[in-house]
Amino acid sequence: MDLQIIKRKNIFFIISSIVIIIGIIMMFVNGFNLGIDFTGGSIIQIDLGKTVSVDEIREITDEFDSNADIIHSGDERNEIIIKSSEDFSMDERMEIFNKIKEEYDLADDEPIRSEKIGPSIGEEIKKSSFIAIGLATVGMLIYITFRFEFKFGISAIIALIHDILVALSIYAIFNLQVNESFVAAMLTIVGYSINDTIVLFDRIRENLKSFKKAEYDKLIDTSISQTIIRSINTSFTTLLAIASLYIFGVEAIKGFALPLIIGVLIGTYSSIFIASPIWYILKTKTK
């Protein structure tokens, strides 16, 4: 297989740059679609036993928060989810529930789900996640430097930062909701991308003996073609597992599977098209 990845490396850099630049512009223009995990707010999910129009429910909820989001849920659309940016206490949520219970003569004594998140909590999850991911990155850099060399480590980490930026951009561009599962997606990217990159770098390290410095482009292309079937097969099997979660899982799991799918795809892409070319540049253009 003659892949000529290195020859075309600029194409991949440009593709990624465009995605990231559009993403950053969108981040500034629109900001992120932050879920209540980050903004603070409340969610009440109620089983009504029948489909009730959103407007009808709104009549009841308006007195609490006229800006509340109301959507249908459940297999037969018999459930409603009320989302509000106000952080209603447990008592207030019960009051809203009881109003609806009275109106529709519900059998349940409690909503099937009812949540409130204070605004400061999201801020802390964000902060602690960033610190944790940052420290994990440093740890991996040290290990890769120790086992391979510093330039492999730096390339792997740049690919990782690329992945996180692309993921953030995709969220900004498509206005996907940033919530707790987004944090999990970021973590998956970190794990998956590094795993993929190491497998490829390991092969480059092994092939290093058989190539001269002037042939590093060939070295990388050969290594990629030797490992690409493995990359595709692995990503495909992982995607099989996540896709079945997306198709058969419940709402909460679905919201979770999508960012994972994005994470796996970006992780696979970057180890082949970003990490290796960067290592090539570091190796040939610097001392």
Place this chain on the structure above:
Amino acid sequence: MNVKKMIIFLLIVIIIVGGGYTAINGINIGKYEINSVRDSLNLGLELEGGVYVVLEGKTDATGEELDKKMKEAKAIIDQRVNGLGVTEPNIVIEGDNRIRVELPGVKNAEEAMDMIGKTAELQFIDAEENVVVTGEHVKEAEPMYIENSSTGQNTPVVSLAFNSEGAKLFKKATENAMSKPAGADRVVRIVLDGEEISTPEVGAVITDGKATIEGEFTIEEVTELATLISGGALPMEMEEVQSSTIGPTLGLTSLDKSIFAAGIGLILIFMFMLIVYRIPGLISIIALTIYVLLVLFTMVSINATLTLPGIAGLILSIGMAVDANVVIFERIKEDIKSGKSLRASVDSGFKKALSTVLDANITTLIAGIVLFNFGTGPVKGFAVTLIIGVIISMITAIFITRFLLKLFIGINITKNTKLFGA
């Protein structure tokens, strides 16, 4: 064909199928009973249903003083939760000034949380607005029935016994009240968290340090009140900053659907491995089944809690377990293609793949350990399953897949390298 090796191989398959069956359905042989994994595994609230609340201490205290107050508050909340009779509650101090209380499977979330978050500062206040005795002076508080003198009916009350200091203070207060003319001046108000719960008039000097709180109570209410009073007041006001109730049906559906989805996912992976890698694929199916069983077994035995982010960690680690096998099999394929014999290819394939598998897994493991130590909440749940998964994935790929593959080749059923994916 080597019959001995064939028998060993079949035995292993039978044991694994048995293990898989036990994990899914549980088993009951005579007096030995093993629960299914589903019943044994600790599930996060979002999967099991239940309620949690995060309370934030409202205080200016910092450093050691804050620490002390938080520990005190936690101890009191522990006691209150015990009074609720919840199985496996989880109460932890989070950060500097927060306490997370998780009550799996609790109905009536509102009531439970009302009770847990109450400051429960009990005060006896005399007619001159002096606080005469407080909850701190209470040695014991119990729910009981007394006969109502006017109606003759049994009414639920809280019976209090003061400690010696409380008894003295209470005696003084009742003496003081008795010195006043009967009526409003003799009233001692009983106040809980600033709310008046009863206003008895003192009828005699009380010397034995005993008192009752009467009111329009049900037996449940006096039981709750007694638990609150004997547990003591929280050292500061606690505010609800986060709370969540997941109804048991939603939790159950989530879990069932997740298990079903995970099962389908595994079967698809198995089919893929079998089609692409044939005999090694079959071996990897056995190895991956062992892997899944080991992960579940480890989760149960260290009492880890499975959360939604935890499921993400599991999927990632399954991906890595499959990956380890794929890396090895691709290596073997390469070596077969380069003209080596089957046995030599398996040996050299494993040897070459070893460093890849180790480096990839150890790097991920480092990430997992850092995330576990520095992350909170969702990040921690993810890290736990990732760490367990990666360690076991390394072990199964390096030892079990290798052992099974060599055993199978030793059976000598076929030498057709096409069946090894080449």
